[in-house]
Every structure is written in structure tokens, then in C-alpha cells.
Amino acid sequence: MHKRVGKIHDERNLFCYFVDFINVNNALLCSSHIVISNLRWEQIK
Structure with a gap:
């Protein structure tokens, strides 16, 4: 299982980080x- 180490900068990137953590093929998405x-x-800011 490939695990990509990275840092979650804020909650906006949490889902993206989680997906990429599971499957590196989702990097582009x-x-x-x-x-x-x-x-x-x-x-919305």
C-alpha cells in the first residue's frame, strides 16, 4: 500500500489529503x- 507523506495545511485540504493517502492515482483529482x-x-470569505 502506497502512503504519501504530506502535511495538511488546513481543513480545506483534509479530504484531498485523505484521498491521496489512500490512492496516489488520485493525485491529479x-x-x-x-x-x-x-x-x-x-x-465565501
């Missing part, structure tokens, strides 16, 4: 998730 989350975060 994870990156897209972060971008979308950050855009939404900026809108």
Missing part, C-alpha cells in the same frame, strides 16, 4: 479539488 476548494473559499 486531488490537485483539481484543491483549486476548486480555494476558489470557493475565496468567494
Whole structure:
């Protein structure tokens, strides 16, 4: 089982980190998730 070591910067990245921790093949999806989350975060801030 591949485990990717990383740091969760904040709760917005928790889901993405968790998914990538399970399956490194989700790295690209994870990156897209972060971008979308950050855009939404900026809108509601």
C-alpha cells in the first residue's frame, strides 16, 4: 500500500489529503479539488 507523506495545511485540504493517502492515482483529482476548494473559499470569505 502506497502512503504519501504530506502535511495538511488546513481543513480545506483534509479530504484531498485523505484521498491521496489512500490512492496516489488520485493525485491529479486531488490537485483539481484543491483549486476548486480555494476558489470557493475565496468567494465565501
